[in-house]
Amino acid sequence: MPYLSSSNNPWLEDAVAGISGQNIYVDPDVSGGQALTDALAGVVPGDGSIAVVVLPGDAARDTPYNTYILEQLTAGASQQTVIVAIGDDLQAASETIDDALRIANENESSGGSLQDQLLETVTEISAETPTSSGSDSGVAGPVIPLVIGGVVLVAAAVTAAGLIARRRRRTPAVSIDPVPAGIRLRVNRLRELRADYAAVPGSPVAAETAAGIDALASHVEQLFIRLDAKAGEDQSVLAEAEYSDKLARLVAALDRDYLLDLLTRPDLWDAPDERIAEVREALSSVTTQIVDNIKQVNARKGLLFQVSLDSLIGRSELRDWERQFKQSSGE
Incomplete structure (x- = not known):
């Protein structure tokens, strides 16, 4: 950057x-x-x-x-x-x-x-x-x-x-990524998509979405880095289980075949404004919850999860794309 x-x-x-x-x-x-x-x-x-x-x-x-x-x-x-x-x-x-x-x-x-x-x-x-x-x-x-x-x-x-x-407390022979492999795949995919949104000309929504994706990816990494350093393994496992599906669903919603297409070709979709609002709200809600989780880790408190992505779950096309993402990543 x-x-x-x-x-x-x-x-x-x-x-x-x-x-x-x-x-x-x-x-x-x-x-x-x-x-x-x-x-x-x-x-x-x-x-x-x-x-x-x-x-x-x-x-x-x-x-x-x-x-x-x-x-x-x-x-x-x-x-x-x-x-x-x-x-x-x-x-x-x-x-x-x-x-x-x-x-x-x-x-x-x-x-x-x-x-x-x-x-x-x-x-x-x-x-x-x-x-x-x-x-x-x-x-x-x-x-x-x-x-x-x-x-x-x-x-x-x-x-x-x-x-x-x-x-000098440690001399590691190899570096171990504190971000679980499945979560890392989703973060990497989010960063790829961020570039796609940033490249859309003349679209304030696409620019805002690019910034939101960047923030989400960074916060996800911070959460698992801090969990690894400050919390017990059970908290890390809990967070991985919570965000594995949520991030996969978000990746599907943000992918080129859905939100990006909605922003560039809204004339080809039914209720495009409603669909766009659903994805943007989901991105914001998950990011807010992750920030709250980071604060809970810093305060040595248990993690609380209160965000659901019901609006995205109801879209059958997103369930299909989520399934394809998991298959392509070997899950």
Whole structure:
């Protein structure tokens, strides 16, 4: 996704500019920003592999979905890894570390101050970043003892190595996607369809639908990532069972043969306005429920499901397409 330089979000624009010439950007509106900057300077590698951005909670107020700012910062940064704190929400994305977001989420849920969470996240990601082994920060990789004026600085090396050893909780051989395979298939299909809607010229409804699909896909991923990091397996299984069918039904409704065709050739359908409204309402309702579920996970509460897609279930053609989707995906 290309970076969107927009005056609608001055925090984002300032942050992208901030990390273009340095690795740490703490917005002036963040309380205790200078102390946080100083603390981060002691752990962020100096090799340009990691950027850390700290923004006030208001920065995310008008964003279209949860990871929007992270995605825009990643697109606009030269660093391979971006760690961002927006209020008390900690996120990360990396080209070299597959579980960067999981590390951030686990540290966010560990309690403590934002500074502690950020320092721990930077330290763990630094320890797992291949390119950070040559860092001149003295924290992210092996520390080479230096002899200066006959003084051997071994103590500093031992201290740094011990810190990394204590904080490096895992060295996974492979990355395990926290999003179940069946849900991942549906998310991938949603993202394919998003591009189709975004390409429809002169249709505000198609543009709104593209944005809604993008938000839904992002929220689905966030739900299962946070369930994996913060909740028990039973909650993840429950969410998978709930959203497997709902997302399959939505994919069928959003597919080229239904809503997209309704928007581009409404003259070929009976009651096109009613059908379009049904799908848009279903998309909005499922997205709202998933956001509520994410909040429940963050609050350590059980998941509640209250949305039904009765209007879509009643369309026999959608049942056929849903069945075809499941067959094509091997379910």
